[in-house]
Amino acid sequence: MKVLTITAIATLMLFSIAGRAQSNKKADQTPNFIFPKGTPGPTENFTGKAWNVGLVENDSVYNTVVGNVYFEAGARSNWHKHPSGQILIITDGTGYHQIKGKPKQFLKKGDIVKCPPNVEHWHGASPDTGMLQMYILPKTEKGIVSWLMKVTDEEYSKN
Numbered sequence: 633m634k635v636l637t638i639t640a641i642a643t644l645m646l647f648s649i650a651g652r653a654q655s656n657k658k659a660d661q662t663p664n665f666i667f668p669k670g671t672p673g674p675t676e677n678f679t680g681k682a683w684n685v686g687l688v689e690n691d692s693v694y695n696t697v698v699g700n701v702y703f704e705a706g707a708r709s710n711w712h713k714h715p716s717g718q719i720l721i722i723t724d725g726t727g728y729h730q731i732k733g734k735p736k737q738f739l740k741k742g743d744i745v746k747c748p749p750n751v752e753h754w755h756g757a758s759p760d761t762g763m764l765q766m767y768i769l770p771k772t773e774k775g776i777v778s779w780l781m782k783v784t785d786e787e788y789s790k791n
Contacts, residue, residue, distance in 0.1 A: 663702060663724045663725055663762050663763075663764050664723075664724045664764070665702070665724075665764070666700070666723060666764075667685050667687065667700045668685050669683045669685065669702055670683040670684045670685030670686075670699075670700065670701075670702070671683060671684060671685070673701070673709075676710075676779070677709065677710050677712070677779050678707060678708065678709055678710065678756075679706075679707060679708050679710075679756075679782055679783060679788075680703070680704055680705075680706045680707025680708060680756070680757075681703075681704040681707050682701055682702065682703045682704070682707045682708075682709070682756070683701065683702045684699055684700070684701050685699060685700050686698075686699045687699050687700060687766070690772045690776075692773075695770070695771055695772045695773050696768065696769065696770050696771075696772060697767075697768070697769040697772055697776065698766065698767070698768050698769075699766070699767055700723075700764065700765070700766050700767075701764070701765050701767065702762060702763075702764050703725075703727060703755075703756045703757035703762055703763045703764075703765075704757060704762050705757050705758065705759060705760050705761055705762050706756075706757060706758075706759050706760075707756050707757050707762075708727075708728070708754055708755065708756025708757065708783050708788060709754050709755055709756055709783070710754065710779050710780055710781060710782050710783060711732065711752050711753070711754050711780040711781055711782075711783060712752070712753070712754065712777050712778060712779045712780055713749075713750050713751055713752050713753065713777070713778050713780070714747065714749065714750075714769055714775075714776065714777050714778075715749060715750060715771075715774040715775035715776075715778075716749050716769065716770050716771035716772070716774045716775075717746065717747050717748050717749040717751075717769075717770065718746075718747040718753075718767055718768065718769055719744065719745070719746055719747070719767065719768040719770075720739075720743075720744065720745040720747065720755060720765050720766070720767055721743075721744050721765065721766040721767075721768075722739045722740060722741055722742065722743040722744070722745075722763065722764070722765050723741060723764045723765065723766060724741050724762075724763070724764040725740075725741065725757060725758075725761050725762045725763035725764055726738070726739060726740050726741075726757070726758040726761045726763060727739045727755065727756055727757040727758050727761075727763035727765075728754075728755065728756060728757075728758065728788075729745050729747075729753065729754070729755040730753060730754055730755075730787075731747070731748075731751055731752070731753045732751070732752035732753065735791075736790065736791065738758075739755070739763065739765075752780060754783045754787075756783070756788075
């Protein structure tokens, strides 16, 4: 009887631990939003679901735009370029950044990316995890962004 009770308790403990591990895994994939989620990105500039919120509006004093984008798993921007470049600060999740003609870079929380001026690039979440990023656009008197073609599924999946 004691052996059966010990076995039953051990089994229950294993199920409990497994359930908590599964629950924690799901919780780890929920982004840690610092700012409001924002508004949905236009489908002509994004594949999948992405949300943007402006944090610092453009003006003639700072000539800088700062915002936050959340990409759901698998979501990504189109190819695009910025006249004065762009700085990305990854605040949560995992994803990618790619400059045209170069290998795709893996991004994770804490990474910082400098996109050179007038260079075609894209960025977005990994296939199974969303990504939060802050973006900084300096010297906006030169312009903000030129949106280009969609990133194909083949480009997105290529290593």
